[in-house]
Amino acid sequence: MTSPTSGSSTASSSHTRMFERAVLVHYHEIGLKGRNRAKFERMLLDNIAASLTDIPEARVEKISSRLLVRFDVSERVFDIAEIDRITERVAMQPGVAYAAPVFISSKIEHDMNAAALLALREAGAGDSFRIEARRSNTSHPISSLDMNIAIGQHVVDETGLAVNLGKPEITVWIEVVQGESYIFSRKFPGSGGLPVGSGGKVISLLSSGIDSPVASWRLLKRGAVVVGLHFSGRPQTDDRSEHNVAQIGEVLQRYGGVGRIYFVPFGDLQREISLMCPPDLRVLLYRRLMIRVAEVVAKREGALALVTGESLGQVASQTLENIRAVDDAATLPILRPLIGMDKVEIIRDAERIGTFEISIQDHTDCCTLFMPRRPSTRASIKEVVDGEAELDMERMISDAIESMTWRDYACPAYRKPKG
Ligand code: ATP
Numbered sequence: 001m002t003s004p005t006s007g008s009s010t011a012s013s014s015h016t017r018m019f020e021r022a023v024l025v026h027y028h029e030i031g032l033k034g035r036n037r038a039k040f041e042r043m044l045l046d047n048i049a050a051s052l053t054d055i056p057e058a059r060v061e062k063i064s065s066r067l068l069v070r071f072d073v074s075e076r077v078f079d080i081a082e083i084d085r086i087t088e089r090v091a092m093q094p095g096v097a098y099a100a101p102v103f104i105s106s107k108i109e110h111d112m113n114a115a116a117l118l119a120l121r122e123a124g125a126g127d128s129f130r131i132e133a134r135r136s137n138t139s140h141p142i143s144s145l146d147m148n149i150a151i152g153q154h155v156v157d158e159t160g161l162a163v164n165l166g167k168p169e170i171t172v173w174i175e176v177v178q179g180e181s182y183i184f185s186r187k188f189p190g191s192g193g194l195p196v197g198s199g200g201k202v203i204s205l206l207s208s209g210i211d212s213p214v215a216s217w218r219l220l221k222r223g224a225v226v227v228g229l230h231f232s233g234r235p236q237t238d239d240r241s242e243h244n245v246a247q248i249g250e251v252l253q254r255y256g257g258v259g260r261i262y263f264v265p266f267g268d269l270q271r272e273i274s275l276m277c278p279p280d281l282r283v284l285l286y287r288r289l290m291i292r293v294a295e296v297v298a299k300r301e302g303a304l305a306l307v308t309g310e311s312l313g314q315v316a317s318q319t320l321e322n323i324r325a326v327d328d329a330a331t332l333p334i335l336r337p338l339i340g341m342d343k344v345e346i347i348r349d350a351e352r353i354g355t356f357e358i359s360i361q362d363h364t365d366c367c368t369l370f371m372p373r374r375p376s377t378r379a380s381i382k383e384v385v386d387g388e389a390e391l392d393m394e395r396m397i398s399d400a401i402e403s404m405t406w407r408d409y410a411c412p413a414y415r416k417p418k419g
């Protein structure tokens with residue numbers, strides 16, 4: 001018989017049977033949350049399920065302190081590359097400590113032996129290994145230590161590899177949970193943090209630069225639903241920054257944490273400020289107006305804090321004096337998750353998250369519009385308050401709100417504002 005599937009049937013017959021594949025999900029911090037735990041697990045489950053809506057065969061279920069993504073194999077069989085891609089995607093969800101592509105086996109030693117060998121092969125080349133078994137409860141009659149010894153011996157007999165308990169090249173993990181065991185040799189590190197939805201809602205001032213997407217990610221990783229707010233230079237500039245921010249939203253959407261991004265054409269308002277106010281205060285006054293607009297959006301959205309990507313001293317405008325002058329325009333707390341980070345650390349995060357390439361694309365930053373030659377780095381609150389005295393602030397805020405558009409993203413924890 002020479003059918004195109006003959007290769008795979010040989011592979012399965014060499015170890016008597018095929019094992020169902022799944023993605024095993026471990027979380028950590030959720031375990032600390034006492035009576036909120038069930039709610040948190042539910043959120044993580046919903047977020048993972050939402051990240052897999054394009055894979056109708058995938059089904060997420062809760063099994064003793066873990067989640068498991070199963071695949072309906074009556075529909076089609078998933079190859080390892082596909083399982084890996086799905087595992088990676090699951091690992092990105094905040095709250096996940098790690099995700100692992102597993103073989104599902106019965107609790108019968110013969111099956112576990114066969115699955116352990118398959119898992120071992122998946123780890124690639126290596127001369128030494130160890131088995132690390134654990135039972136989620138003690139109803140399984142064989143102790144973890146006895147499983148390590150018995151299955152380890154089988155692997156030695158079949159492969160000739162050496163056991164190394166201290167520093168093995170390959171570890172095969174075996175988790176016996178209720179009626180099944182999950183056997184794997186690769187762990188994909190997760191985002192960590194807490195499931196999106198557990199931390200309330202924030203309004204994140206999202207430029208198309210490198211920093212603010214990282215700041216947004218830090219908040220969504222702590223369980224907050226992020227609503228982005230971007231100010232573009234339109235109509236004084238083109239709309240490229242808006243496109244970039246929309247793309248940044250698509251990247252952040254993979255982490256399940258962005259509900260919506262608002263876009264405000266800010267060019268005319270900046271022009272107004274530049275005509276009416278002292279040149280050295282312009283940047284601060286733009287920022288103070290952005291904060292006031294953000295507060296209106298926060299009120300509509302029911303958000304309790306604002307987020308920016310500022311880092312102390314990173315640019316001349318991010319001095320403590322200027323930070324204080326910006327805070328003075330706010331009533332809500334302004335969270336600055338990057339305040340103590342160096343640019344190299346922020347760039348490393350941006351690369352890891354996947355926003356860096358978008359942030360360095362060409363765009364016209366509205367902040368460089370009508371930029372003064374010497375922006376103030378030491379503005380006092382009195383100076384900025386006096387500096388904006390001539391502005392019709394209420395009208396400017398409502399102009400911004402009225403011209404605002406938005407785009408929604410897939411985020412199961414996001415609740416749209418009413419009306
Ligand atoms: P980023 O890399 O995030 O653009 P930056 O290093 O350019 O930051 P600033 O221009 O001082 O620094 O901006 C500080 C913060 O103010 C940004 O991180 C962002 O949160 C907010 N911000 C600046 N410009 C905009 C904008 N056009 N739209 C929305 N938020 C903005």
Ligand code: MG
Pocket residue numbers: 207208209210365367
């Ligand atoms: Mg910027």
